[in-house]
Each structure stands twice: as C-alpha cells, then as structure tokens.
Amino acid sequence: MKNPTIASRPWSLLLAGMVALVLAFPCMQALAQDEDADEDESSEAIELEEEDLACLECHDDPTLETKLESGETLSLHISTKDFLGSMHNENSCADCHYEIDIEDHGQGQSTITSKRELGVSMADACVDCHKKKYKEYNDSVHALLIEEGSKKAPMCADCHNPHTVKSWEIAGPEEAMPCGKCHEDIFKASAKDVHGLARNDKENPGPLCSGCHKAHGVKAASLGSGIRDTCLDCHKDAAEKHKVWLPNSERHFEAISCPVCHAPNAQRRVNLRLYDGAGADKQQMLEKTGVPQFIKRAKAADADEAGLDDRELLGLMKEFTKDVGVGKTVVRGRLEVSSGVDAHQLADKSKAISDCKTCHQSGAEPFQSVILTMAGPDGRPLRHEVKKEVLNSLFSIDSVKGFYVLGSTRIKLLDYLLVLVVVGMAGGLLVHITARWLFRRAREKRAAQARRDSGSQ
Ligand code: HEC
Ligand code: HEC
Ligand code: HEC
Ligand code: HEC
Ligand code: HEC
Ligand code: HEC
Ligand code: HEC
Ligand code: HEC
Numbered sequence: 001m002k003n004p005t006i007a008s009r010p011w012s013l014l015l016a017g018m019v020a021l022v023l024a025f026p027c028m029q030a031l032a033q034d035e036d037a038d039e040d041e042s043s044e045a046i047e048l049e050e051e052d053l054a055c056l057e058c059h060d061d062p063t064l065e066t067k068l069e070s071g072e073t074l075s076l077h078i079s080t081k082d083f084l085g086s087m088h089n090e091n092s093c094a095d096c097h098y099e100i101d102i103e104d105h106g107q108g109q110s111t112i113t114s115k116r117e118l119g120v121s122m123a124d125a126c127v128d129c130h131k132k133k134y135k136e137y138n139d140s141v142h143a144l145l146i147e148e149g150s151k152k153a154p155m156c157a158d159c160h161n162p163h164t165v166k167s168w169e170i171a172g173p174e175e176a177m178p179c180g181k182c183h184e185d186i187f188k189a190s191a192k193d194v195h196g197l198a199r200n201d202k203e204n205p206g207p208l209c210s211g212c213h214k215a216h217g218v219k220a221a222s223l224g225s226g227i228r229d230t231c232l233d234c235h236k237d238a239a240e241k242h243k244v245w246l247p248n249s250e251r252h253f254e255a256i257s258c259p260v261c262h263a264p265n266a267q268r269r270v271n272l273r274l275y276d277g278a279g280a281d282k283q284q285m286l287e288k289t290g291v292p293q294f295i296k297r298a299k300a301a302d303a304d305e306a307g308l309d310d311r312e313l314l315g316l317m318k319e320f321t322k323d324v325g326v327g328k329t330v331v332r333g334r335l336e337v338s339s340g341v342d343a344h345q346l347a348d349k350s351k352a353i354s355d356c357k358t359c360h361q362s363g364a365e366p367f368q369s370v371i372l373t374m375a376g377p378d379g380r381p382l383r384h385e386v387k388k389e390v391l392n393s394l395f396s397i398d399s400v401k402g403f404y405v406l407g408s409t410r411i412k413l414l415d416y417l418l419v420l421v422v423v424g425m426a427g428g429l430l431v432h433i434t435a436r437w438l439f440r441r442a443r444e445k446r447a448a449q450a451r452r453d454s455g456s457q
C-alpha cells in the first residue's frame with residue numbers, strides 16, 4: 001500500500017532498496033550456510049573422486065552446450081548436486097564414460113554428430129552392472145526395433161537419465177513411467193481408463209504401462225497371448241466370472257482380445273493371423289529378419305489393390321505353405337480393437353459388452369472390417385486389407401478355418417448347441433440367434449438364389 005508513495009519519490013526508493021539489502025544480508029548468509037551444510041552432509045556420505053570433480057569442473061556449468069552436425073543443441077551440463085542425489089552417486093563418471101580420454105577431450109573436437117548417435121555409442125554402458133535388465137531388454141520389441149535400424153525406439157538412457165536417476169520406488173507413478181514420451185496418445189488415453197483412474201489407489205493400484213507390458217521385456221502387443229495372461233494374473237477370478245454367462249468362455253478368450261468387450265466405444269475388426277499349420281501346437285508365423293516377403297506378396301496377390309478377396313487370399317496362403325514345406329499355412333481369426341488408443345480405454349464392468357448379438361448375428365459390426373497380418377521380425381504385425389466377404393465365402397473355408405469353423409462343420413454345430421443346453425442358456429432366442437449366425441453362410445447363398453428371407457424360419 002505504501003508503494004505508490006515510495007515510487008513517487010526516487011530518493012526514498014533508493015533508501016528502501018538499501019534498507020532491504022541490509023535486512024536481507026543476514027538471511028542470505030544463513031541461506032548460504034544452509035547450502036554449505038547440505039553439501040557437507042552429502043559429501044560426508046558420498047565423496048566424488050578427484051577425476052570426477054575434474055569432469056564436473058567443466059560440466060557443472062548450465063551454459064555448457066555444443067552444436068551438433070544434426071543441427072541439435074546438446075546441453076553438456078551435469079549438475080553435481082543431482083548426480084550426488086542419484087542412485088549412481090557411488091559410481092565414477094569413467095564407469096560409464098570409459099572411452100573418454102581426458103588428454104584430448106573438450107577441445108571442441110567432438111565426433112558426436114547427433115543426440116541419437118551419442119545414445120547409441122553409450123548403449124553398452126549399463127551392461128556390466130545391470131546384466132539382468134539388459135538381458136530382458138535385449139529380447140524386447142524395442143531392442144529388436146533398434147536392431148532393425150529404428151532411430152526412435154528407446155535404449156536404457158531414454159527411459160532412465162543416468163545422471164539423475166532416482167529409485168523408481170520413490171518416484172510418482174507418472175514420473176516413473178517414461179513411456180509417455182513416445183506413446184503420448186496411449187499414455188493420455190490410459191490415464192483416463194478404469195486402470196488409470198485407479199492408479200493412485202493405495203490398497204489396490206491399477207497397473208501402469210509396465211504392469212501389463214513389462215518395462216524391459218516389452219513384447220509386441222498383439223503377439224501371442226502374453227498380455228491376456230497378464231490380465232488374468234491380476235484378475236484371478238475373471239475366467240470363472242465370465243463362465244457364468246458366457247458359454248465356452250475359453251474359446252471366447254482365445255478368439256477375442258479383452259478390450260473388444262471392455263472398451264465399449266472402440267472400433268472392432270477381425271484380424272486373420274497367419275499360423276504355421278504344421279504340428280499340433282500351431283505357431284504364429286514370424287517373418288524372418290532380412291527377408292521381407294509378406295508385404296511384397298500380399299501386394300502382388302492383391303492385383304486391384306482393393307483388398308484381398310477369397311481367391312487371392314487362398315493363393316497367398318499357398319505361397320506361404322510352399323515356404324514352410326511341411327504342413328499348411330492357416331489363418332486364425334481374432335477379434336480385436338482397431339487402434340492402440342482404443343485398447344487403452346477400458347471402462348468399468350457395467351459398460352462391458354454382454355449382448356451376444358453384438359457378434360452373433362449376420363452383419364455384426366466387428367465383422368465389417370477384416371485385416372490379414374503376419375508377425376514381422378520384431379513381432380509387430382505387418383498388415384494387408386482383406387475384403388469382408390471373405391468371411392462368408394465357401395471358397396475360403398479352407399483358409400479361414402481356425403476362426404470360421406462355426407458355420408463350417410456339422411459336428412461342431414452340435415457341440416455349440418450342446419454347450420448352450422448344458423449351460424442352461426438355450427433360451428429360444430439365443431438358439432435362434434446362434435443358429436442364424438452359424439447358418440448365415442448357407443442362408444445367404446440360399447437367399448441370393450431364391451430371394452427368400454430365410455431369417456424368419
Ligand atoms: C576442460 C573442460 C572439460 C573437461 C575437464 C571435461 N569435459 Fe567433457 N566436454 C567438454 C566440452 C567443451 C565438450 C563438448 C565437445 C567438445 O568440445 O569436445 C565435452 C563433451 C563431453 C561429452 C559429450 C560427448 C562428446 O564426446 O562430445 C561427454 C560424454 C563428456 N564431455 C564427458 C566428460 C567426462 C566423463 C569428463 C571427465 C572424465 C569430461 N567430460 C571432462 C569439456 C570438458
Ligand atoms: C551410469 C552411467 C553413467 C555415469 C555414471 C555417468 N554418465 Fe554421463 N552419460 C551416460 C550415458 C548413457 C549418456 C548418454 C545419454 C543419452 O543418450 O542421452 C551420458 C551422457 C553424458 C553427457 C552428454 C550430455 C547428456 O546429458 O547427454 C555428458 C556431458 C556426461 N554424460 C557427463 C558425465 C559426467 C561428468 C559424469 C560424472 C559426474 C557422468 N557423465 C556419469 C552414462 C553415465
Ligand atoms: C522403455 C523404457 C525402459 C527402458 C528402455 C529401460 N528401462 Fe529400466 N525401468 C523402466 C521402468 C518403467 C522401471 C520401473 C520398474 C518396473 O516397472 O519394472 C525400470 C526399472 C529399472 C531398474 C530398477 C529395477 C528394480 O527392480 O529395482 C533398473 C536397474 C533398470 N530399470 C535398468 C535398466 C537398464 C540397464 C536398461 C537398459 C538395458 C533399462 N533399464 C531400459 C523403464 C525402462
Ligand atoms: C558401474 C556400475 C553401474 C553402471 C555401469 C550402471 N549402473 Fe545403474 N546402478 C548401479 C548401482 C550400484 C545402483 C544402485 C543399486 C541399488 O542400490 O539398488 C544403480 C541403480 C540404477 C537404477 C535405479 C534402480 C532402482 O532401484 O530404482 C537405474 C534405473 C539404473 N541404475 C540404470 C542404469 C542405466 C540406464 C545405466 C547405463 C546408462 C546404468 N544404470 C549403469 C550401478 C551401475
Ligand atoms: C491394463 C493393461 C494395459 C495397460 C496398463 C497398458 N496397456 Fe498397452 N496394451 C494393452 C492391450 C490389451 C493392448 C492390445 C493388445 C492386443 O492387440 O491384443 C495394448 C497395446 C499397446 C500398444 C500397441 C498399440 C498398437 O498400435 O497396436 C502399445 C504401443 C502400448 N499398448 C503401449 C502402452 C503404454 C505406453 C502404456 C502406458 C501408458 C500402456 N500400453 C498401458 C494393455 C495395456
Ligand atoms: C524413446 C521412445 C520410446 C519410449 C520411451 C517407449 N517406447 Fe515403446 N516404442 C517406441 C517405438 C518407436 C516403437 C515402434 C513404433 C510403434 O509401435 O509405435 C515402440 C513400440 C512399442 C510396442 C509395440 C507396439 C506394437 O505394435 O505391438 C509396445 C507394446 C511399446 N512400445 C510399449 C512401451 C512401453 C510399455 C514403454 C514404457 C515402459 C515404452 N514403450 C517406451 C518408442 C518408445
Ligand atoms: C464377450 C465379451 C467379453 C470378453 C471377450 C471379455 N469380457 Fe470381461 N466382462 C464382460 C462383461 C459383460 C462383464 C460384466 C459381467 C458382470 O457385470 O457380471 C465382464 C466383467 C469382467 C471383469 C469384472 C469381474 C467382476 O465381476 O469383478 C473383469 C476383471 C474382466 N471382465 C476382465 C476380462 C479379461 C481380462 C478379459 C480377456 C481375457 C475379458 N474380460 C474378456 C465381457 C467380456
Ligand atoms: C497389475 C494388476 C492388473 C492388471 C495386469 C490388469 N488389471 Fe484390470 N484392474 C486392476 C485394478 C486394481 C482394477 C480396479 C479395481 C477393481 O475394480 O478391481 C482393475 C479394474 C479392471 C476392470 C473393471 C472392473 C470393474 O469391477 O468394473 C476391468 C474390466 C479390467 N480391470 C480389465 C482388465 C484387462 C482386460 C486387463 C488386461 C488388458 C487388465 N484388467 C489388467 C488391476 C489389474
């Protein structure tokens with residue numbers, strides 16, 4: 001309130017400034033002493049070696065930076081305080097930077113051309129001390145991507161700043177999960193879904209990214225059944241609970257990815273995955289590193305580029321069968337959501353899909369979009385569009401068997417009806433719906449011929 005008066009008289013402003021300074025001085029001294037005390041304390045516990053202090057003499061300078069050939073500016077500042085507070089405070093700079101020769105270092109002769117190159121050149125720095133993590137990481141989709149030449153997939157230091165790393169146990173959930181840097185859309189979606197909202201629950205916290213994908217051994221998400229099994233590890237009673245209302249829930253769990261029913265607003269589709277048909281436990285086919293074939297062949301097969309039709313699909317599968325030599329290449333269908341964001345918008349159970357008709361009726365939404373995939377060398381799917389009519393074509397029974405067995409064998413049909421009866425769910429409507437779906441192929445053929453509406457039978 002006094003400010004206007006002071007400001008109007010310059011000399012009193014000066015005086016006030018001097019008084020403030022005098023008053024502030026002891027405080028500043030006290031502050032400085034505090035800092036000293038802090039430093040004393042930490043340096044009592046951990047002392048940096050002389051060599052490290054020598055590095056920091058130049059590098060603990062916030063303005064130290066260098067312009068790289070790539071055009072990026074690399075800050076070279078390493079804060080002594082942060083380093084002392086990090087989990088690596090008992091390490092020496094040279095433990096990781098063993099290639100630096102102090103004699104001819106820091107002369108503006110850096111050979112580093114980009115940030116990425118620096119990361120790559122340091123990629124092995126963590127092996128010696130963290131062998132287990134390194135091994136897990138080496139099998140991950142991220143490591144495979146780097147092997148394939150990805151310039152974006154993370155190495156250790158992209159997820160952990162080696163100079164400031166704190167124990168992840170004391171970091172907050174978001175801070176501890178570096179995935180958002182690169183998977184931003186998914187990160188945002190995931191924060192708002194049923195697990196994200198339970199993230200900070202003390203008793204029963206919802207999983208963060210690594211709770212479902214692991215942190216180091218991250219695998220391609222749609223490969224195999226790893227993620228589903230992880231869901232069931234936490235939700236131990238889920239399988240039992242579905243059985244109560246969902247006949248043959250095991251088969252449903254095989255053929256439908258969990259978010260299909262649990263992300264109610266998601267777009268859905270049929271993914272026909274290529275399997276090696278030889279042997280009893282059919283394996284999902286992986287493309288060999290360095291021998292890209294799927295995309296090439298699929299494009300060649302799909303002459304009009306309008307998506308594979310039944311003949312084209314069959315032809316393509318015969319080609320793959322020739323490679324395998326023994327057995328047959330088959331496809332197995334799987335219902336899944338169409339995007340990564342959709343997979344991370346799980347809602348609470350009251351919103352989950354329980355209506356059989358969502359899938360078991362002719363023209364059902366999830367069957368309107370079909371895609372053929374083969375797992376690439378890193379496990380991520382290589383994709384090609386397929387015409388949805390393939391699912392109804394008698395011609396493709398052979399190719400899409402694993403999935404569309406439903407309408408294709410009578411014995412199976414009896415099984416389904418039996419299951420329904422046994423489970424006590426064979427209400428007239430249900431049988432009707434299921435029968436409609438099972439018979440759809442035949443029905444549609446007949447309908448086409450006789451223009452008779454067999455749906456009302
Ligand atoms: C005389 C000051 C000085 C000292 C001492 C010094 N550095 Fe540097 N350092 C630099 C400068 C300047 C750069 C920028 C690149 C250049 O000019 O060579 C740099 C760059 C780096 C880089 C970036 C990669 C590269 O090679 O360009 C790393 C890592 C690094 N220093 C680590 C260290 C370590 C570890 C020590 C102690 C063993 C150390 N520095 C000691 C000045 C110094
Ligand atoms: C635990 C291993 C480790 C230790 C200990 C370590 N560094 Fe590093 N340092 C790295 C890695 C890995 C990178 C590359 C980071 C990246 O890819 O962004 C790096 C990068 C740097 C850079 C380049 C700028 C930057 O931040 O990327 C400088 C400068 C540097 N370190 C200096 C030091 C100094 C000085 C010390 C000791 C006080 C030290 N480092 C201790 C692993 C380490
Ligand atoms: C994609 C991100 C990512 C990459 C890459 C990554 N980490 Fe991690 N790391 C994490 C996360 C997240 C955690 C937190 C704990 C967890 O969820 O397992 C973690 C935890 C750790 C821990 C503490 C684990 C514990 O149980 O105490 C160590 C040590 C570690 N990482 C080392 C490494 C090393 C070494 C590499 C490279 C070989 C690496 N990390 C690569 C994300 C990553
Ligand atoms: C010379 C050995 C050494 C090297 C090299 C090294 N670390 Fe560490 N690291 C340690 C030690 C020791 C700890 C503290 C472990 C502890 O107390 O549990 C640690 C802790 C960590 C933690 C925190 C673990 C936790 O409990 O949350 C992470 C993350 C980590 N290191 C990542 C890295 C990364 C990334 C690299 C490579 C850039 C690396 N380390 C290189 C020795 C090393
Ligand atoms: C509740 C378990 C769960 C959590 C938590 C989770 N995910 Fe996922 N994630 C999934 C499922 C399920 C899929 C789809 C797998 C499939 O196709 O069947 C998926 C797919 C993905 C994909 C592949 C997307 C694509 O384009 O196909 C990425 C990338 C991914 N997640 C990253 C993340 C990140 C980053 C986080 C943290 C923000 C995260 N996930 C958290 C379960 C989870
Ligand atoms: C430095 C960037 C970066 C970070 C950090 C990162 N990723 Fe990735 N990740 C990528 C890139 C690039 C790909 C390949 C392209 C894609 O699928 O988006 C990828 C791919 C994936 C895939 C396979 C996608 C598929 O199609 O199946 C999953 C799953 C995944 N990341 C999960 C994670 C999780 C979980 C974390 C955190 C623990 C994480 N990522 C951290 C860059 C990153
Ligand atoms: C065919 C659709 C469908 C599929 C596939 C499906 N769910 Fe469900 N799920 C539901 C419905 C509907 C409910 C709600 C049932 C109720 O309210 O009793 C539910 C309930 C749940 C619940 C809550 C159970 C409880 O009552 O506490 C969990 C957890 C769950 N599902 C997990 C999963 C997992 C994990 C998968 C994949 C392995 C999966 N679901 C696949 C439809 C499905
Ligand atoms: C690390 C443990 C963990 C994993 C892994 C996990 N969840 Fe959950 N899930 C939770 C927790 C905790 C909650 C919130 C509390 C609750 O409702 O049980 C939850 C809630 C849910 C709900 C809402 C249940 C309700 O009562 O409304 C569904 C549905 C669900 N999860 C499905 C899945 C699916 C699908 C996966 C795999 C993609 C999965 N969960 C993976 C721990 C987990």
Ligand code: HEC
Nearest residue numbers: 245246247248251255354355356358359402403405406416
């Ligand atoms: C999200 C889509 C979806 C929903 C919802 C759904 N199903 Fe299914 N159902 C499928 C798929 C996909 C298959 C597996 C086809 C295959 O691979 O053989 C299947 C298979 C079946 C089978 C045959 C199982 C076997 O023995 O092979 C029966 C019976 C069945 N469903 C009944 C029902 C009933 C009853 C409901 C409602 C309570 C229901 N389904 C809800 C998609 C669904």
